Amino acid sequence: MGDETATSMLKRQAAEHAVAFVQSGMTVGLGTGSTAIFATRHIAALLQEGALREVVAFATSVAVRREAESLGIPLLADDMPRAIDLTIDGADEIDPRLDLIKGGGGALLREKIVAEASRRVIIVADDGKLSPCLGTRWPVPVEVLPYGWQSQARYLATLGAEVALRRDAAGAELRTDQGNLILDCRFGPIADAADLARSLAARAGIMEHGLFLGIAHDVVIAGCDGIRHLRRGGGGAAGLEGRP
């Protein structure tokens, strides 16, 4: 089995473990990315089997909304007429406090809107996403308005970032679902993520950033040695007995 297949299997295991927390009647946030998509597909399969009933979902990106529609998952209207019970999403980097870098898939703004509207946020990932300190292995994605974006790039450089405009596979500047740009900001290990988040939030033209601090309630991590369920403030691994 190649590396890619093994990682994909871990992503699926983490995502399916988290879906066990979805109950009939819930409103569920559907995350974006190659890990969260396994949760969406598993929810669809459980709805089809009748093991779950009356679940309504809210997607964190246009791509996931389309996928959910094609799988027959009922969706809330885009104005989110009610709060979300549980969101299952992925992450790019996870530190020991369960703070995150997200936005590798470019959906950080919608993902943060959905997470902040959710009573519970479960992050699912393979153990390659664990990091001693945010910024060690992943840049912080920053979504900026195209208007004046080079000014934001200069501002980000003054904060210590090596800044790269994200491009799509064809080399064109990548546009988010809102038509904005993404600046990937490599800071290296971030000593004070809360302070950096404040500096990013303070700048007009920066629409959102990929630091998700104090947002995840749970992190489900799959590795070769099994699944670990980490809870915020819960002192670490809870093991499979945490399953509802």
Ligand SMILES: O=C(CO)[C@H](O)[C@H](O)COP(=O)(O)O
């Ligand atoms: O934040 C995200 C998308 O904006 C993703 O959740 C994150 O990039 C992880 O993706 P993957 O599960 O494909 O590794």
